Amino acid sequence: MNSISDDNPTARDRGSRFKTMADRIQELNDRREEIAMGGGAKRTKAQHDRGKLSARERIGLLLDPGSFQEQYAFAKHRCTYFGMDTKDLPADGVVTGCGAIDGRLVHIASQDFTVAGGAAGEIHCNKIVAMMKNSLKTGSPFVFVNDSGGARIQEGIDSLAAYGRIFFNNVNLSGVVPQISLICGPCAGGAAYSPALTDFIIQTRHAQMFITGPSVIRQVTGEEVSAEDLGGPQAQMGYSGVVHFIADDDNHAAEICKKLLSFLPSNNMLDPPVLAYKKTITANDRLNDIIPDNPRGGFDMHEIITGVVDHADFLEVQSSFAPNIIVGFARIVGRPVGIVANNPMCKAGVLDINSSDKASRFIRFCNAFNIPLVTFVDVPGFMPGVEQEYGGIIRHGAKMLFAYSSATVPKITIVCRKAYGGAYLAMCGKDLGTDRVAAWPTAEIAVMGAESAASIVFRKEIEAAEDKETTRKELIERYRDTFSTPYMAAARSMVDDIIEPAETRCYLTLALESLVTKRELRPEKKHGLIPL
Secondary structure, rough: OOOOOOOOOHHHHHHHHOOOHHHHHHHHHHHHHHHHHOOHHHHHHHHHHOEEEEEEEHHOOOOOOOOOEEOOOOOOOOOOHHHHHHOOOOOHEEEEEEEOOOOEEEEEEEEEOOHHHOOOOOHHHHHOOOHHHHHHHHOOOOEEEEEEOOOOOHOOOOHHHHHHHHHHHHHHOOOOEEEEEOOOOOOHHHHHHHHOOOEEEEEEOOOOOEEEOHHHHHHHHHOOHHHHHOOOHHHHHHOOOOOOOOOHHHHHHHHHHHHHHHHOHHHHHHHHOOOOOOOOOOHHHHHHHHHOOOOOOOHHHHHHHHHHHHHHHHHOOOOOOOOOOEEEEEEEEEEEEEEEEEEOOOHHOOOOOHHHHHHHHHHHHHEEEEEEEEEEEEOOOOOOOOHHHOOOOOHHHHHHHHHHHOOOOOEEEEEEEEEEEHHHHOOOOOOOOOOOOEEEOOOEEEEOOHHHHHHOOOOHHHHHHHHHHHHHHHHHHHHHHOOOHHHHHHHOOOOOOEHHHHHHHHHHHHHHHHHHOOOOOOOOOOOOOOOO
């Protein structure tokens, strides 16, 4: 019988031939530390010098402490072209995993600009897609932090195909879980389409996004434009309406993202989170003094909104795009609501192409995620003009009719002042399936304004009068007293109630409470065809 001795080669060589568990754990920790360094200290410093945080620092800002569980940290590209076979890219340039925001699960992908400029290759994109699929499986929001120079061109069509998988899954997630994109660095070319397919885009002032950069535009069209003027946040919100929120820096972007998520359910099968609210609901007499006596006078609709929502806290969406309409999130007695309101301080609150697009998209989002809609109306009509007609105001305005009509969430409309013609209907009039319509005593619900209507209805009387101007004014007042009031609409049951402005918050509270169990079935179909 053989015994183990120093002469036994198995025992003698074991120490040199096999790693101990301690050795293996040390190797694991070393590899993790190397991956966590991303592109290294020098590139991370350069990132900080630009006013930007690293990919992992951004995740640390977004997620609850200690909640992040990274996935696919050791993933590597498999490209061998153009010297890629010798390049080691930690985490393949994107940090992915799951964690919690305010205790609720989210999945996240954060591109690492310190690693090959955050360029997206096959494995890079596959990691992102894996997080999107996990969001779908678990019914949790997906957050994508963009900071990338674009496609990894060394990988050619593999990179292109991988982008396609991201777009496909963006669409799969649409309307099922909230998707939020943070643009914290460059986002150019095809990379810009993924954020455009998500629900909300938050762009920092250090970032730019565009399909073709200034140099390409210069070569093709001869136009001179800076990267900031072309793709900066002011351009992409104020002109294009692509961006929904502008953040001062990465910290501010994380704050906006977390606040936005606080209003939203984790998925389309849940109701939005309701916060406890114990204060007594009382009348707000300030609302009685906001509407000016002169029907042509302007007023700040934001005052009405903040006067009826909890703690005067209103998260406005796309504040500098199409400002003639206001959209955003707030709470009423702890319950999240989506708010749509005309803004008489900009273009008198008319509906035009951009404001119709802005409102209809927001309405459809709220409907997809079970968020009640509260609409404040002061609309003189649709914007007239050749440019608007040629631009398709008919089909763009029809989007609002489609969006409100197809929405099955609780819908409450408050008519504050003007509500004329088709624009009144487009602002969620009673006949678009609205659950409650209340009007203030200042409401003017009519086919058109009294001045225009009187000129048509009483044309012969005005022409036959000796003092045409005096007669015209008298007939305008006659028409206004008859039709441009809430009482005719109330008589036809187009208005449920006429309320004192000060009582609006109380009215909304009771209405929302009574509509909690609302269920509305529509004809079965694959999907409706919204006007484009």
